[in-house]
Amino acid sequence: MSKSIAQLQVGESAIIKSITDxxxxxxxxxxxxxxxxxxxxxxKAPFGDSLYLEFDTHMIALRGSEAAKILIW
Amino acid sequence: xGSNVALVGxxxxxxxxxxxALTGLKQTTGNFPGVTVDKKVGSFKDSKGKSISITDLPGxxxxxxxxxxxxxxxxxxxxxxxxxxxELVVYVADSLQLERHLLLANQIVDxxxxxxxxxxxxxxxxxxxxxLNIEKLEKSFGFPIVSVxxxxxxxxxxxKNQIENTLSTLTxxxxxxxxxxxxxxxxxxxxxxxxxxxxxxxxxxxVAHHADWLPWLSDSERETLQTQRKDQxxxxxxxxxxxxxxxxxxxxxxxxxxVTKKFQAGKSLTQKIDNxxxxxxxGPIIFFAIMFLVFQALYSWASYPTEWIExxxxxxxxxxxxxxxxxxxxxxxxxxxxxxxxxxxVFVPQIFLLFLMITVLEEIGYMSRAVFMFDRILKVxxxxxxxxxxxxxxxxxxxxxxxxxxxxxxxxxxxxTILVTPLISCSARIPVYIVxxxxxxxxxxxxxxxxxxxxxxxxxYLLSIIAALVSAYVxxxxxxxxxxxxLLIELPIYKKPLLKNIFITxxxxxxxxxxxxxxxxxxxSIILWVIASYGPKDAMNQATAQANKMAQEQRLDxxxxxxxEAALKLEASYAGHLGKFIEPAIKPLGFDWKIGIALITxxxxxxxxxxxxxxxxxxxxxxxxxxxxxLASQVNPQTGKKVYTRAVALSLIVFYLFAMxxxxxxxxxxxxxxxxxxxxxxxxxxxxxxxxxxxxxxxxMS
Numbered sequence: 001m002s003k004s005i006a007q008l009q010v011g012e013s014a015i016i017k018s019i020t021d022x023x024x025x026x027x028x029x030x031x032x033x034x035x036x037x038x039x040x041x042x043x044k045a046p047f048g049d050s051l052y053l054e055f056d057t058h059m060i061a062l063r064g065s066e067a068a069k070i071l072i073w
Numbered sequence: 074x075g076s077n078v079a080l081v082g083x084x085x086x087x088x089x090x091x092x093x094a095l096t097g098l099k100q101t102t103g104n105f106p107g108v109t110v111d112k113k114v115g116s117f118k119d120s121k122g123k124s125i126s127i128t129d130l131p132g133x134x135x136x137x138x139x140x141x142x143x144x145x146x147x148x149x150x151x152x153x154x155x156x157x158x159x160e161l162v163v164y165v166a167d168s169l170q171l172e173r174h175l176l177l178a179n180q181i182v183d184x185x186x187x188x189x190x191x192x193x194x195x196x197x198x199x200x201x202x203x204x205l206n207i208e209k210l211e212k213s214f215g216f217p218i219v220s221v222x223x224x225x226x227x228x229x230x231x232x233k234n235q236i237e238n239t240l241s242t243l244t245x246x247x248x249x250x251x252x253x254x255x256x257x258x259x260x261x262x263x264x265x266x267x268x269x270x271x272x273x274x275x276x277x278x279x280v281a282h283h284a285d286w287l288p289w290l291s292d293s294e295r296e297t298l299q300t301q302r303k304d305q306x307x308x309x310x311x312x313x314x315x316x317x318x319x320x321x322x323x324x325x326x327x328x329x330x331x332v333t334k335k336f337q338a339g340k341s342l343t344q345k346i347d348n349x350x351x352x353x354x355x356g357p358i359i360f361f362a363i364m365f366l367v368f369q370a371l372y373s374w375a376s377y378p379t380e381w382i383e384x385x386x387x388x389x390x391x392x393x394x395x396x397x398x399x400x401x402x403x404x405x406x407x408x409x410x411x412x413x414x415x416x417x418x419v420f421v422p423q424i425f426l427l428f429l430m431i432t433v434l435e436e437i438g439y440m441s442r443a444v445f446m447f448d449r450i451l452k453v454x455x456x457x458x459x460x461x462x463x464x465x466x467x468x469x470x471x472x473x474x475x476x477x478x479x480x481x482x483x484x485x486x487x488x489x490t491i492l493v494t495p496l497i498s499c500s501a502r503i504p505v506y507i508v509x510x511x512x513x514x515x516x517x518x519x520x521x522x523x524x525x526x527x528x529x530x531x532x533x534y535l536l537s538i539i540a541a542l543v544s545a546y547v548x549x550x551x552x553x554x555x556x557x558x559x560l561l562i563e564l565p566i567y568k569k570p571l572l573k574n575i576f577i578t579x580x581x582x583x584x585x586x587x588x589x590x591x592x593x594x595x596x597x598s599i600i601l602w603v604i605a606s607y608g609p610k611d612a613m614n615q616a617t618a619q620a621n622k623m624a625q626e627q628r629l630d631x632x633x634x635x636x637x638e639a640a641l642k643l644e645a646s647y648a649g650h651l652g653k654f655i656e657p658a659i660k661p662l663g664f665d666w667k668i669g670i671a672l673i674t675x676x677x678x679x680x681x682x683x684x685x686x687x688x689x690x691x692x693x694x695x696x697x698x699x700x701x702x703x704l705a706s707q708v709n710p711q712t713g714k715k716v717y718t719r720a721v722a723l724s725l726i727v728f729y730l731f732a733m734x735x736x737x738x739x740x741x742x743x744x745x746x747x748x749x750x751x752x753x754x755x756x757x758x759x760x761x762x763x764x765x766x767x768x769x770x771x772x773x774m775s
Contacts, residue, residue, distance in 0.1 A: 026135075030176060043352075045448065046351070050445050050560055054338055054344070056335055056338065061444070061564055063448065066560060
């Protein structure tokens with residue numbers, strides 16, 4: 001079982017391997033969440049669940065359930 | 074007719090800034106045919122003085138859209154017969170994030186539409202030391218590139234010239250990207266099925282992808298395409314994902330050669346600000362502090378212009394009566410039409426101020442942080458983080474608030490937000506609260522600083538928020554949906570707010586209120602004037618006679634006599650009869666027929682309550698304080714006790730807090746949901762909530 005972004009610790013970086021859900025993958029990729037890209041978990045939301053992610057050139061917020069679809073190396 | 078130029082780009086690309094810089098204030102906002110998505114059209118004059126018109130299309134990330142706004146763009150660009158199909162696309166991209174923003178540009182090129190690529194925010198790119206080899210990039214991607222800064226206005230004239238030049242030598246855009254074999258064969262068979270051989274491969278492929286919802290396809294065409302998809306074993310989703318990946322590979326291979334240095338989001342000032350602003354502890358505190366300040370400012374600043382507007386309209390009414398004398402048409406103008414318009418205009422200062430704050434917060438980039446912070450909580454109640462913008466806007470007026478739900482792509486979450494937003498206490502409820510709050514809490518200070526009534530006010534807002542969330546939770550359990558729900562939102566880098574952008578957005582929102590709410594408030598005001606001024610003839614004559622008699626007995630002066638006559642006439646009017654008719658139903662809530670009249674007239678807008686009460690009790694002045702004083706002095710002639718007890722006032726406040734007494738909101742709900750079902754549900758559930766809560770409050774307290 002590969003790790004997903006949802007399992008990252010705050011401050012930890014990783015490289016994206018793939019996105020499992022294709023309808024999610026399509027929306028995410030068009031926003032620049034792509035395989036082989038760097039990602040860093042900057043923080044979790046004050047009330048939990050949502051993640052503040054940093055990519056090379058931009059930041060995106062995701063839910064935990066969405067992050068679980070993004071597998072990392 | 075000018076030329077058909079469309080402005081396209083990703084969200085946060087600075088597209089509206091470019092649009093504003095190009096067209097200035099020469100813009101009109103309308104709707105796309107058949108849907109309620111805002112369409113902005115503007116124009117500028119070219120070097121020969123010819124007007125070039127530009128349509129601003131909603132922002133989107135790719136031609137594979139999720140929300141209603143985004144689908145519009147695909148609907149237009151996939152159909153060359155569409156009236157809005159552009160001759161030229163001006164594509165706006167963020168110079169700091171070219172890779173991501175090139176995806177959609179690359180797709181549009183494949184539609185064969187000539188395209189000018191605007192590399193916006195070139196000043197920021199320069200600061201970061203990012204350099205583009207424009208010549209080489211133009212060659213690789215096959216379109217002209219203009220590097221501009223919409224904020225400072227840098228190179229906007231160059232862009233204008235480029236638009237003019239391209240329009241004079243329009244040639245179909247050549248594709249630089251190769252579709253996969255499967256995609257191409259699907260495109261071919263789609264063209265055959267539709268008998269549209271002039272479509273480009275990618276245009277045909279898009280139609281095949283979106284055959285399920287594209288509104289311009291006929292039912293038989295839709296069916297043919299769907300069958301064909303099955304026969305060819307074509308999976309749109311996988312094809313879209315593969316295509317997106319390949320496009321990015323293509324884009325990257327070019328970018329890595331011709332762009333020096335990449336922007337590093339991690340080192341930006343934005344993240345330093347976010348360390349504080351979205352901090353676990355500080356984040357929510359800062360959010361609520363901002364909201365507190367916003368609403369505080371609202372009350373202290375808006376009250377002056379509101380008063381001027383009120384005075385202006387009552388002065389106007391008086392003038393009309395003085396000039397034209399007492400006729401039915403004078404009364405129609407001075408008691409119906411002028412107060413009708415005034416009733417809309419008094420809200421403008423508050424709505425203006427609240428939307429000013431919201432627009433500034435949006436323009437800076439703060440709102441998406443609020444969405445990020447509160448998504449978790451709102452999700453529990455069946456809403457989306459994005460609902461926070463609508464809920465806050467609901468504090469001004471539910472109408473623009475409901476319209477702002479269009480960014481929520483999940484239908485269930487959007488509908489839920491629409492249904493509960495009118496529960497948030499809007500500006501029309503404030504005058505009612507001001508009159509009634511004095512009966513509940515004394516005007517005293519606690520601990521020397523907090524005004525008790527101010528605290529009670531806050532309590533009412535809190536209560537309205539709780540009611541909205543609880544109702545949303547109930548709807549979450551009832552409404553069914555299989556659609557996936559997303560947060561997935563970009564957190565753009567913080568930007569200094571641009572005055573021009575704020576002004577234009579603000580103008581649109583305030584105008585939406587004046588027009589959408591205004592027309593209905595206006596019509597209802599006139600209907601209410603009719604039922605409040607006319608009644609069965611005998612009863613009306615009797616009212617006048619009785620007023621004369623009582624005035625003589627009590628030796629009243631002319632003003633007092635007029636006020637008394639107005640009160641007795643209102644009782645005798647159709648509105649008075651209606652009030653008495655509903656009295657049995659509202660008696661358990663502690664309301665008499667006089668309050669009944671006010672409840673009925675409140676359907677135009679809630680604040681009409683104050684004016685109606687002023688007339689019923691012949692106050693002569695419509696200021697909240699004099700109405701409050703008059704209510705406090707009312708004694709029930711049979712029991713000798715005060716009419717407006719704490720129980721009655723509280724029951725009435727609770728009723729106004731929850732009841733759906735706004736026709737304009739119902740009309741907007743109908744428009745946004747495209748069905749009568751939802752406004753009816755909204756009306757029924759809010760009225761029921763109001764009735765039972767008032768009943769409970771009154772019965773417990775008396």
